[in-house]
Amino acid sequence: MALELNHTIVKAHDRRATADFIAEVLGLAEPESFAADHFLILRLANNTSVDVMHVDAPIDSEHYAFLVSEREFDEIFSRVQEKEIPYWADPFGSLPNRINTLDGGRGFYFLDPNGHSLEVLTTPYGEESEAFGLRKLAQLKGERG
Numbered sequence: 001m002a003l004e005l006n007h008t009i010v011k012a013h014d015r016r017a018t019a020d021f022i023a024e025v026l027g028l029a030e031p032e033s034f035a036a037d038h039f040l041i042l043r044l045a046n047n048t049s050v051d052v053m054h055v056d057a058p059i060d061s062e063h064y065a066f067l068v069s070e071r072e073f074d075e076i077f078s079r080v081q082e083k084e085i086p087y088w089a090d091p092f093g094s095l096p097n098r099i100n101t102l103d104g105g106r107g108f109y110f111l112d113p114n115g116h117s118l119e120v121l122t123t124p125y126g127e128e129s130e131a132f133g134l135r136k137l138a139q140l141k142g143e144r145g
Contacts, residue, residue: 007041010064012114015040015054020114023051025079026066026120058136063091065119073106073122078118085110 012018019031019040022105031040031052034094042050050064066074077099089098099108105123112118 002119004046005048007051008040008064010050010052010062010112010114011055011059011118012052012112013055013059014082014113015052018113019052022118023054024085025076025110025118027075027079029074035118051133060085061115061117063117063119067124068120068122070106070122076120077108080108080110112145 023031023042028042031042034041034079039051039053087108089095089100091109099106103123103126105121107121109119
């Protein structure tokens, strides 16, 4: 059986602000309203959507990774820098104002208005990615200090 992820739900205290933030930074189409405005839908290129839902309760941070082309990476990274959004080369936030080059691609992390970790990367992680990634992050940490 071939499985595909159809959608995921992002919890937000302000659904509109979150959907607009993600759409603007990632260069997506304007969010669509769905289910009597219960969700704001962000459509992705592979028939997957990010559905933003309002919640009043505390929100646990989630992680959402977006695979993009080199050109899209440059555009997204430029918007992040223009908006002065803090970003990191690693998921732990220990390498600020840097991008990573794991598996020969480029990537970085930043937070949405609810504290969700968003990742933009140009190359999917490979079989040796974990060991390579740990070595590369150690190397980056050594370069900074």
